[in-house]
Amino acid sequence: MSDGQRAVTITEVAARAGVSISTASKALNRRGQLRNETRERVFAAADELGYQPNALARSLVQRRSYTVGLLSTESADRFNIPLHLGLENALGAGRVSVFLCDGRADPERERFYLESLLSRRVDGIVVTGVRTDARPPLADVPLPVPVVYAYSRSADPGDLSVLPDDEQGGRLAAEHLLAAGRRTFAHVTGPTEYAAVRDRLTGFRAALAEAGVALPDARVRCGPWREEFGRAATAELLAARPEVDAVFCGNDLLARGALDTLRESGRRVPEDVGVVGFDNWGVLAEGARPPLTSVDMDLQGLGELAARRLLSLIEGNRESGLVHHPCRLEVRASGGGPAVR
Missing domain, CATH: 3.40.50.2300 (Response regulator)
Structure with missing residues (x-):
């Protein structure tokens, strides 16, 4: 505030918001039981007027530093x-x-x-x-x-x-691929010492099981969170089970690798094989060929x-x-x- 500017008072904020001074004070100091719309109206009025509360006085009164x-x-x-x-x-x-x-x-x-x-x-x-x-x-x-x-x-x-909720994220991937008519699933993911790896697989398997679809360990590959592992693991899976028509990847880097291998092997995505990633890393997911469906946390x-x-x-x-x-x-x-x- 410049020397020529007058400080806005809480009275003016209350008048602009159409509430009492005590209600404005409660809203600005996050005290009392107020409706969300009332609190938001007071904050909006304070922003419009450029109200600057006295932080030192407020902290001394409420014993908080904010x-x-x-x-x-x-x-x-x-x-x-x-x-x-x-x-x-x-x-x-x-x-x-x-x-x-x-x-x-x-x-x-x-x-x-x-x-x-x-x-x-x-x-x-x-x-x-x-x-x-x-x-x-x-x-x-x-x-x-x-x-x-x-x-x-x-x-x-x-x-x-x-x-x-990594388990719920795994479920979302399974449900999407099931809805697309997929029946033979594979999973390419990160190191098993990560809780997220275990939780995503648990949710994915649970949703498949509810649909009567199994995901045996032979169709799960765990390794580094790197694109090159996504390529190598997908190549192994296709060699062992060429009928695989859905791959869920534990992150988007792995999914980009999977897409590379599928394309090089002559599989069309998504016509022949559906692929879902995890993280929704925009620069990777949007730039993939084709653009990658991904779970966003x-x-x-x-x-x-x-x-x-x-x-x-x-x-x-x-x-x-x-x-x-x-x-x-x-x-x-x-x-x-x-x-x-």
């Missing part, structure tokens, strides 16, 4: 970018600032950043990762602020972890959910355990419609 620590395993990872965007969207809507710290999967760096965030009196901490496997909790003793793990699972069942939505759960914990609610955020299927050409016979 800041949150975001402790990332790898902040530049392609999975963390949409996740962090969702977190910041939801926290920003609540007028909460974010301190981003990149632990780089180093326990010493993580401890240093934890101490730094606590010294800044953050209201809570979100821990993000790049795997859904269990990891040690941030500390061996209870922390003075709530913590939520997002796309990262704490080994302590008393913590709250928000994860993509909705990481931005997952980040928003984790932020809302953290704000709820900060407000005094209690929650622990696992929360699974549903995946969705981005349908393109590779999965096909009814199979051509």
Whole structure:
């Protein structure tokens, strides 16, 4: 604000939103039981008028700093970018600032950043990762602020972890391929030590079993998350079972490799073989030949959910355990419609 500008008051915000001053105060300070539409109307009025609350006064009155620590395993990872965007969207809507710290999967760096965030009196901490496997909790003793793990699972069942629903994602892939008339399935995926690999296969197999279709181990290939493994594994599967008419891949890199091998072997996708990937990595999925149908974990939505759960914990609610955020299927050409016979 320049010297010549007058500060907007909460009275003006209340008048613009058509509510009382006390209701405007509750909405802006995230207190009280208000309807979502009322709270959103107050925030919209505050934005239109350029209202800037006195953060110091607000924090002294409510004993909150209105800041949150975001402790990332790898902040530049392609999975963390949409996740962090969702977190910041939801926290920003609540007028909460974010301190981003990149632990780089180093326990010493993580401890240093934890101490730094606590010294800044953050209201809570979100821990993000790049795997859904269990990891040690941030500390061996209870922390003075709530913590939520997002796309990262704490080994302590008393913590709250928000994860993509990988089993449901596997089910989506199976249901799409079944609806296209496929009957002989194969699966190319990553290393079995990843929880996501096991969960996606569990969901995929369960949906097939409900349709009376089996997926024997002989038609499952596990290996590195790399395109070249997708090519080699698909070649092995076709040599052993040339009648395969559907391939579900554990990520989009593997699916791109599978598409290469199918094309080189003379199989038409999707006319002869349907292919579904996982992650919906736009640059890969959209540029594939043909464009790749892929399961999307909705990481931005997952980040928003984790932020809302953290704000709820900060407000005094209690929650622990696992929360699974549903995946969705981005349908393109590779999965096909009814199979051509």
